[in-house]
Every structure is written in structure tokens, then in C-alpha cells.
Amino acid sequence: xxxxxxxxxxxxxxxxxxxxxxxxxxxxxxxxxxxxxxxxxxxxxxxxxxxxxxxxxxxxxxxxxxxxxxxxxxxxxxxxxxxxxxxxxxxxxxxxxxxxxxxxxxxxxxxxxxxxxxxxxxxxxxxxxxxxxxxxxxxxxxxxxxxxxxxxxxxxxxxxxxxxxxxxxxxxxxxxxxxxxxxxxxxxxxxxxxxxxxxxxxxxxxxxxxxxxxxxxxxxxxxxxxxxxxxxxxxxxxxxxxxxxxxxxxxxxxxxxxxxxxxxxxxxxxxxxxxxxxxxxxxxxxxxxxxxxxxxxxxxxxxxxxxxxxxxxxxxxxxxxxxxxxxxxxxxxxxxxxxxxxxxxxxxxxxxxxxxxxxxxxxxxxxxxxxxxxxxxxxxxxxxxxxxxxxxxxxxxxxxxxxxxxxxxxxxxxxxxxxxxxxxxxxxxxxxxxxxxxxxxxxxxxxxxxxxxxxxxxxxxxxxxxxxxxxxxxxxxxxxxxxxxxxxxxxxxxxxxxxxxxxxxxxxxxxxxxxxxxxxxxxxxxxxxxxxxxxxxxxxxxxxxxxxxxxxxxxxxxxxxxxxxxxxxxxxxxxxxxxxxxxxxxxxxxxxxxxxxxxxxxxxxxxxxxxxxxxxxxxxxxxxxxxxxxxxxxxxx
Amino acid sequence: xxxxxxxxxxxxxxxxxxxxxxxxxxxxxxxxxxxxxxxxxxxxxxxxxxxxxxxxxxxxxxxxxxxxxxxxxxxxxxxxxxxxxxxxxxxxxxxxxxx
Numbered sequence: 001x002x003x004x005x006x007x008x009x010x011x012x013x014x015x016x017x018x019x020x021x022x023x024x025x026x027x028x029x030x031x032x033x034x035x036x037x038x039x040x041x042x043x044x045x046x047x048x049x050x051x052x053x054x055x056x057x058x059x060x061x062x063x064x065x066x067x068x069x070x071x072x073x074x075x076x077x078x079x080x081x082x083x084x085x086x087x088x089x090x091x092x093x094x095x096x097x098x099x100x101x102x103x104x105x106x107x108x109x110x111x112x113x114x115x116x117x118x119x120x121x122x123x124x125x126x127x128x129x130x131x132x133x134x135x136x137x138x139x140x141x142x143x144x145x146x147x148x149x150x151x152x153x154x155x156x157x158x159x160x161x162x163x164x165x166x167x168x169x170x171x172x173x174x175x176x177x178x179x180x181x182x183x184x185x186x187x188x189x190x191x192x193x194x195x196x197x198x199x200x201x202x203x204x205x206x207x208x209x210x211x212x213x214x215x216x217x218x219x220x221x222x223x224x225x226x227x228x229x230x231x232x233x234x235x236x237x238x239x240x241x242x243x244x245x246x247x248x249x250x251x252x253x254x255x256x257x258x259x260x261x262x263x264x265x266x267x268x269x270x271x272x273x274x275x276x277x278x279x280x281x282x283x284x285x286x287x288x289x290x291x292x293x294x295x296x297x298x299x300x301x302x303x304x305x306x307x308x309x310x311x312x313x314x315x316x317x318x319x320x321x322x323x324x325x326x327x328x329x330x331x332x333x334x335x336x337x338x339x340x341x342x343x344x345x346x347x348x349x350x351x352x353x354x355x356x357x358x359x360x361x362x363x364x365x366x367x368x369x370x371x372x373x374x375x376x377x378x379x380x381x382x383x384x385x386x387x388x389x390x391x392x393x394x395x396x397x398x399x400x401x402x403x404x405x406x407x408x409x410x411x412x413x414x415x416x417x418x419x420x421x422x423x424x425x426x427x428x429x430x431x432x433x434x435x436x437x438x439x440x441x442x443x444x445x446x447x448x449x450x451x452x453x454x455x456x457x458x459x460x461x462x463x464x465x466x467x468x469x470x471x472x473x474x475x476x477x478x479x480x481x482x483x484x485x486x487x488x489x490x491x492x493x494x495x496x497x498x499x500x501x502x503x504x505x506x507x508x509x510x511x512x513x514x515x516x517x518x519x520x521x522x523x524x525x526x527x528x529x530x531x532x533x534x535x536x537x538x539x540x541x542x543x544x545x546x547x548x549x550x551x552x553x554x555x556x557x558x559x560x561x562x563x564x565x566x567x568x569x570x571x572x573x574x575x576x577x578x579x580x581x582x583x584x585x586x587x588x589x590x591x592x593x594x595x596x597x598x599x600x601x602x603x604x605x606x607x608x609x610x611x612x613x614x615x616x617x618x619x620x621x622x623x624x625x626x627x628x629x630x631x632x633x634x635x636x637x
Numbered sequence: 638x639x640x641x642x643x644x645x646x647x648x649x650x651x652x653x654x655x656x657x658x659x660x661x662x663x664x665x666x667x668x669x670x671x672x673x674x675x676x677x678x679x680x681x682x683x684x685x686x687x688x689x690x691x692x693x694x695x696x697x698x699x700x701x702x703x704x705x706x707x708x709x710x711x712x713x714x715x716x717x718x719x720x721x722x723x724x725x726x727x728x729x730x731x732x733x734x735x736x
Contacts, residue, residue: 093659
């Protein structure tokens with residue numbers, strides 16, 4: 001544990017708590033608590049949008065995905081940003097015009113319907129909780145290396161700070177925390193990106209001289225009458241070639257260490273076979289862990305990976321490069337990137353994970369196809385379209401984003417703050433491509449957790465940048481979780497208890513109940529963050545987008561643009577949107593694998609619901625609305 | 638009793654204009670976005686083609702979508718501000734605006 005990240009972290013938390021305390025004394029009314037008094041300046045609100053929206057999934061997840069699958073990760077950046085167009089052109093001003101504190105208010109503005117109040121609040125809660133869990137799990141994972149605390153202590157600490165932020169001053173303190181974090185994230189991501197350009201690209205990256213480049217060994221493999229033999233005396237083969245998960249491996253004893261699994265490749269032109277060194281982890285029957293032929297220890301960990309073996313047909317270093325040259329070099333068909341494929345299997349009661357090198361041409365890295373099979377079956381193509389639809393339509397229907405429209409004084413300010421958000425978020429998303437590809441080519445990727453790619457890339461440039469990026473990543477969690485808890489507490493206190501439950505609370509009671517709801521939701525988030533420890537739950541963000549796009553957006557759009565929309569139509573479209581989106585996901589092949597069942601057993605052959613659930617929700621709204629037209633309107637038409 | 642907005646504003650006579658303009662701009666962007674998705678699905682190899690400054694179509698189109706979003710947003714704002722000034726000033730002078 002280094003001291004600088006701890007100092008920066010403490011400074012940041014102290015600033016956040018002081019801010020919350022300051023605003024807490026001023027927050028007495030429901031309008032102050034749920035909407036920051038509606039007096040936030042549009043430019044502050046715009047950056048706060050960025051702070052709210054750029055969650056750990058955006059920052060850590062996208063950079064990590066680009067670092068491992070290239071351009072496919074950037075598709076999320078494109079889709080997430082495109083969603084803001086829907087927010088600006090269709091949703092921003094009407095939301096501001098129609099609503100009061102919550103997204104439900106706007107939907108219910110014409111009807112005063114119990115059905116809308118109930119189901120829109122439930123939808124808000126589902127989306128918020130789906131978003132909250134990965135943030136809390138991520139918070140625990142971040143705090144562990146940063147402060148040397150255990151996962152659960154990290155989650156409790158984050159939860160407590162966030163509860164304090166929200167319970168003291170609600171939306172006011174949340175806004176300024178998000179503003180601070182959004183601004184810092186953009187500034188330091190820019191610095192990190194410039195550092196990547198200054199360093200340039202190398203076929204033997206050494207993290208600026210901090211970590212020597214490890215030359216993986218390749219030996220020629222000779223087939224003999226008794227099996228296979230090595231042409232190199234330092235490598236001895238143990239047994240023959242085995243096929244595992246579609247790849248070929250041979251066990252090799254190298255440097256007198258315990259034999260490992262080296263990947264066997266055949267040159268199609270010459271027919272020559274070679275075995276290339278991999279990295280591997282063996283979990284022994286007795287629980288001991290061995291890494292690369294030796295017991296795991298502080299010194300013996302998996303090596304960080306990621307480099308180019310050819311840069312536009314050459315080896316060596318490029319020196320400093322510009323932003324276009326950096327991408328052009330990577331995208332050349334003469335460039336090659338060494339990536340790593342994970343293969344897991346059991347051997348003699350031991351659990352083995354092998355990380356094997358695979359070489360991908362630059363032109364394949366810099367276009368879609370490595371993760372999303374755009375050249376695959378029609379079903380795989382449909383999944384891709386479905387994902388891009390959910391990203392496009394999901395943003396403008398995320399409750400924790402929508403409530404930010406109530407913090408500014410006018411519709412014009414709502415519009416202007418969205419434009420600031422588009423500029424800052426768009427700029428940041430362009431940087432994600434550079435940061436992700438920088439990690440991919442600078443030998444900093446952690447094989448077991450690609451989410452740490454951006455902070456680890458920063459570490460290769462020095463402790464200060466690492467400390468700042470880590471502290472900001474932590475702040476990212478604080479900012480997003482605060483926004484989510486405000487949204488969820490509004491749904492409980494304002495939509496469910498006050499309006500649906502008919503409690504008709506006065507201003508002070510609403511604030512107190514809002515605080516209590518924030519405390520409860522925060523507590524639930526802490527518990528879920530601890531329960532889901534170690535699980536990759538980033539797919540829950542996908543759920544949140546799918547539900548938001550399917551349940552909320554059709555309701556918002558039709559309310560604004562179709563005069564025959566009825567309260568029952570909206571309520572039913574929300575229900576159908578939620579059920580269809582979650583139903584498809586739960587019955588998808590990816591989820592069946594998580595249940596421990598075979599992929600083929602899944603009754604629905606795809607996992608991205610948008611292409612089905614969004615139209616279904618629209619159709620439901622139209623049909624139910626037509627069936628429930630008020631009699632007066634029927635007569636007049 | 639219906640629920641009123643948190644902040645009460647004066648009547649905005651440019652609402653109908655802004656909704657129509659927003660929908661048109663949304664559709665323009667949706668078409669460009671759909672074009673990106675369509676190329677990826679129908680002819681992914683096209684995305685490898687180098688089109689500008691050594692960059693391939695995937696990067697140029699991807700960055701283009703982000704920059705185009707900001708470009709449209711600024712135009713939209715400028716048009717809205719102009720219309721708001723015109724119609725809402727007329728309103729102050731006692732004329733009826735575009736509602």
C-alpha cells in the first residue's frame with residue numbers, strides 16, 4: 001500500500017463530507033432535498049450529469065473491455081453517448097416542464113393514476129438496484145488495493161459515506177459531489193491520454209522502465225515416433241499434445257520449474273509446429289495455488305500483459321505519436337496485437353487456468369467483431385442490433401439521470417445542461433478509446449481483472465497519476481451511488497408513500513421520510529455489495545439499460561407524442577417492458593451458464609432483449625390505450 | 638389535484654416548435670446511428686477501410702457520431718433560443734405565440 005493514494009482519498013472524502021454538512025444545514029424543504037431547490041446552474045448541472053452518468057461501468061468497464069477486445073468495447077461508448085441525443089431532443093424539456101421531483105411525476109402529470117405511480121416507482125427501484133449492485137461490488141474491489149482494507153469494510157465505508165451525502169442534503173450535496181468527480185475524471189483522463197501519446201508504442205513495453213518486458217519463449221516442436229520432442233534443450237516436453245477447449249497444448253518443463261501448459265501452433269505455410277509459453281494458475285486439491293510453475297506469493301503473481309508484436313510492419317518503439325497516428329498504427333493490417341485467451345479445465349483433481357497468447361491483426365482490433373459476432377449467425381447479428389438499440393434508448397429513461405432535470409431553474413437550463421453533458425461525456429468517451437488501447441499495448445493488463453486496466457495504465461506513468469486515477473475511480477462510485485440512492489429514495493418516499501400510499505405528507509415529513517428511505521436503500525446496497533463480492537455483476541448494468549429502455553422510454557415518448565395515450569396504457573406498457581426485458585434475460589443462454597446449466601437448454605437463444613421488449617412495450621401501450629379511451633374523447637372523434 | 642412542477646415558469650410559447658424540431662433532429666441522428674449499426678452488420682469488412690488521416694471507417698464513424706451529436710445539439714440550442722426570444726417576447730407584448 002502506498003501513502004499517496006490514501007492521502008488523496010482522505011482529502012477527497014473530507015471535502016465530500018464537508019460539502020454535505022454545509023448543504024445539509026440549508027436543506028429544509030422537499031424541493032431542496034429532492035431537487036436541490038431547482039436552483040443549480042446549468043453548467044454545474046451539465047458536469048454533474050457527467051459525474052452521475054460516468055459510473056464505474058463506464059470508466060473502468062469500458063476501458064477494460066477495450067483493453068481486451070479492442071473496438072468492441074468502444075461500441076458501448078458510442079451507444080451510451082448516442083443515448084444523450086434522445087435525452088436532449090425528446091426528453092429534457094418535457095421532463096422539466098411536466099415533473100416535480102421524480103420521473104414518475106412527469107409520467108403521471110396528466111393522469112394522477114395509482115397504476116402509473118406504483119409501476120413507474122417499481123421500475124425506478126429495479127433500475128436503481130440493478131445499477132447499485134455493481135457499483136458497490138466495484139467499490140469493495142477498488143478499496144482493497146487502494147487502502148489495504150477487506151472487501152466488506154470497503155463496501156461498508158462507501159455505503160456509509162454515500163448515506164451521509166444523501167441523508168444530509170439530498171440532491172444538493174449529491175450534485176456537487178458529482179460535479180467535482182465529473183470534472184476531475186475528465187481532467188485526469190485527458191492527462192493520462194496525453195501521457196500515452198508522449199510515450200508512444202513499443203513492441204517491448206516496460207512500463208516506462210518500471211517493469212522489464214518479459215520475453216515469452218517459443219520452441220520448435222518436433223514430432224517423433226515416440227511423441228513430440230523439443231528442439232531446445234532448456235525445454236522438455238512432458239507427454240503429448242492435448243486438445244482443450246478447441247486449442248492445442250503441450251506440457252513443458254522450462255527452467256526446471258513444474259511443467260506448464262504451452263500452446264501449440266502450426267504455421268499453415270510451412271507446416272512447422274511451435275509451442276509458445278503461456279501463463280497458468282493451478283489450484284491444487286489441498287487449496288495451494290501455484291502460478292507459472294511456482295507457489296503463488298507476493299513476488300510470484302501473474303505477469304501483466306498486453307503488447308503489439310508488429311507496429312505497421314515494424315518492431316521497436318515509435319517514440320511520441322499524435323492522436324491520429326496512434327490509432328492509425330494500431331489499425332494497420334501490418335500491425336499485430338498479442339492478446340490472451342483464458343482456458344479453464346481440471347487435471348488430476350487440480351483446477352487449472354491457462355492464459356494463452358493469441359495474435360490478432362490490427363485491422364481486426366480496430367473494428368467490431370472480436371466480442372460481438374457481427375460476422376456470425378443472423379441471431380448473433382440480431383443481438384448486436386438489440387444491444388445498440390438498448391444503449392440508444394436506455395440513457396434517456398434512466399431515473400437517476402432524469403431527476404437531474406429538476407435541479408435547474410428552467411426548461412432552457414435543462415436543455416443547456418444536457419448540451420454540456422453531451423460535450424463532456426462525448427469528450428470522455430473519445431478518451432476511453434485511447435486509455436483502453438493504451439492499456440492493451442503498454443503491458444499493464446491484469447489477466448484476472450481487466451477492470452483495473454485504466455488505473456494500472458496510470459500506475460505505469462507514476463504513483464501520482466495512479467493515486468489520482470484511483471481516488472477518482474473511487475469518487476466515481478460515490479457520485480453514481482449517491483445519484484441512484486436519491487432516485488430510489490424519491491421513488492419510495494415521494495412516489496410510493498406520499499402519492500401512491502396517499503399519506504399526503506407535509507414538506508418536513510417528506511424530507512424526513514426521504515432521509516429514512518435513503519438510509520434504508522443505502523443499507524440494502526451495503527448488504528448486496530457484500531453478498532455479491534467477487535461476482536462479476538457488471539451484466540446488471542445491462543439489465544438496468546434494458547429495463548429503462550423497455551419500460552420507461554415508450555411511456556415517456558408516447559405520453560409526449562400521442563394524444564390518445566391513457567393512464568392504463570402507460571401502466572401496462574411499464575409492466576410489460578419490465579417483464580419482457582427481465583424475462584428474456586433470465587431465460588437467455590448467458591444466464592443459463594450462470595445457473596450451471598448448458599447454454600443449449602435456454603429456451604430463448606439470445607440475451608439482449610431490447611429488439612423484442614421495446615417494441616412489445618410500445619404495442620402494449622397503443623393497444624391498451626385504444627381499449628381504454630375515455631368515452632368523451634371517443635364521442636368527439 | 639394534479640402534481641405541479643418544482644419550479645413554476647411563465648408560459649413558453651415555443652414548446653410546440655421545440656418538440657417538432659427535437660423530433661426532426663432525433664430522427665436525423667437516429668438514421669446516421671442506424672447507418673453505423675447497419676454497416677457493422679451487413680458489411681463489417683467495410684469498417685476496416687482507411688478513410689481519413691490513416692484512420693479506418695470504424696474510428697471515423699464512431700468519433701463522427703460523438704462529434705455529430707454535439708454539432709446537432711448546438712444547432713438545436715441556437716434555434717430554440719432564437720424561437721424562444723421571438724415568441725416569448727411577442728407574448729410579453731400581448732401577442733399570441735406558437736402554442
